[in-house]
Amino acid sequence: MTEPVIEPDIMRMSWGPQHPMSGQTRILLDIDGEKVHRIIADLGFTHRGIEKILENRTFLQGIIPMERMVMADTPNIGLGYVMATEEAMGIEVPERANWIRSMICEMARINSHLYAFGLQAESTGYFPAVFLWTTVDRTIILRLFEELTGARWSLNFFMPGGVHKDLPKGFEDKVIEGVEYLRRRFEQYWVAMVENATFELRCDHVGVLKPEDAIRLGATGPVLRGSGIPIDVRKDEPYAAYGDLDFEVITESACDSMARTKVRYREIGQSLDIMEQVANEVPSGPIRTNVPLFARAKAAEVLSRVETARGEMGVHLFTDGGMNPYRVKIHSPTLRNMYVFERLAELDEILVADIPVLINSIDPWYLDSDR
């Protein structure tokens, strides 16, 4: 990255990668005392060439590197690629498989939002109580994943034509048990964190992103919905079984960091509802259409859209009739939200202490933005 020139009387501070809160990325802050004049995100700092790797894998093998993009949210990311392949190959997915896909995607969304929620508490200097609680509560989801797929994080469970395995016996009851437990816990989170007066002081009116700015800068996911714009691919262009499921698109009108946190909090409630619905009403039938191991796709150009935990992800897939994709272009949600984050210093007055709150309010996953 070519770094912009430093203005006179301004100090340039590195916020990461050697920083307890930054993660793997590198962000530069131009500061004057405590005030942040400019945020420069070093996009591409963690580039791993996933798009290129996918070109050298068959469609089935490609799911594995694809899921490495966002480890907290592997099913949603994997589903984007799987859906694109299915469209290119012209495969129909059985209804039961679609329902199971929806349930797993929602479980992953809860997993990811819990992580974001805990980090948001951590970023305000809340001694790691809430972060540890959310980490423990993720175990409920991870145990269900383990029982279903054998893996806890990178599931590789979706494949072109359906899902890998059917639900084990008694799995539905365990899902409902887990949902009830998580609902009880969420009431405690609301009291301990969202209603905490000091937490409100730190998050209210911080990093205000007006609806018109959110659209202009291309925000997506909870950041966009936190600015009061109800856009959700699950509703607008239903995939998997979302057309048959009953849920709401969550929006908050406050447009600040607190609103984004609340959107995540309430979205977890909706995801729990969806999990319960699927567990109660999942239709019976086959779980997979058989697809040859080294399937070839006809020459095509397809685009699939999925709503991941961080926002809308697009997979633009070009095939040339071979066993591998010719080119894959991934349009990742964190990249779009990082552009928003960079502009926040111009839109609102920001202090150094607000930076961790803001960066966690957009819930970045740097490997996702840099691919």
Added chain:
Amino acid sequence: MNIVLTLWKFIIEFLTVNAKPLLQIIVLPGLLWVIVYAIIAVWFERKFLARAMLRVGPYYCGGRFGWLQLIADFIKLFFKEMIIPRDVNTFFFLLMPVLLPSVPALAVILIPFASDWVLWNVGSLGMPMFFAIAGIAPLIPVFAGWASNNKYTFIGAWRVAYMYISAEIPMVLCAASVAIMVGSFDLVVIARAQENMWFFIPQFIGFVIFFLGVMIQSERTPFDMPGAETELVLGWRTEYSGVLYGFVMFTEYVALQAWALMFLTLYLGGFNGPVLFGATTASHIFWLVIKFVLLVTLVILLRVIFPRLRMDQMLKLGWQYLTPLAILNLVITLALKLWGVY
């Protein structure tokens, strides 16, 4: 032979004559108490916080309750490599951590642990001396942060300066109100005056302000901005490693001790309490230590409930709320003194 005998006699005589001051220097407000307290406090904080958050805390080291954990940590810190970055001002960088704990420790020895147990009894200079010594404290982090030659430490150092000043002025005003009420700066006299009624009742505004001040001066959450981990790595402490880091962390607890003891002496009766078994001095010390442990527990517990404030919010609190309230408290005290209520 004669010389050895004379020397031996002299040592025995010296020890018998100076038994009390020696005991004070080595054991109670002195070296042993400060070190043992800091070690126990760190362990207690970790274990107690863990229980308050439904965790277990240190567990394996020492068999039960992880009681050896802090000793193990201390040994580890002592033998770790001490990294001195290339571009630091080495003299100040090395000097400051050594000076750090000595300033609050100097303040501790002014506190009366019993009516006749004061290590450094300066009489009517007690309170001004305490605030004079405490006033030096913020200079050391500022120097340390500047000497470290790092952007995080530099911002952290200036946060220390802003924060301590905004807290110290209301605290001095509140302490002055107490002194006006009693009519003396002598800490023993102030503590004795609370035999019938602890001063947190007539001086309630001062009590609240001083408590917040204790939290601010000892950098406890929600006022731990100078070392805000998520913003400035470790603030002005960032560059210290190994045994220097040990010193720096140790200071935090000594500072908490100095301010907490002052707070107890001014508002919560100091060493006053029922005399047990007819031993006045022992029971005075006992009650002060009991009150101190309870206060430290409360301060630690607050860490579970509060996120950190922002720097501007903290300064607003100090200058817009605490200082005017402290002045109001002072005016009320003066008026009541004038009308002869106190």
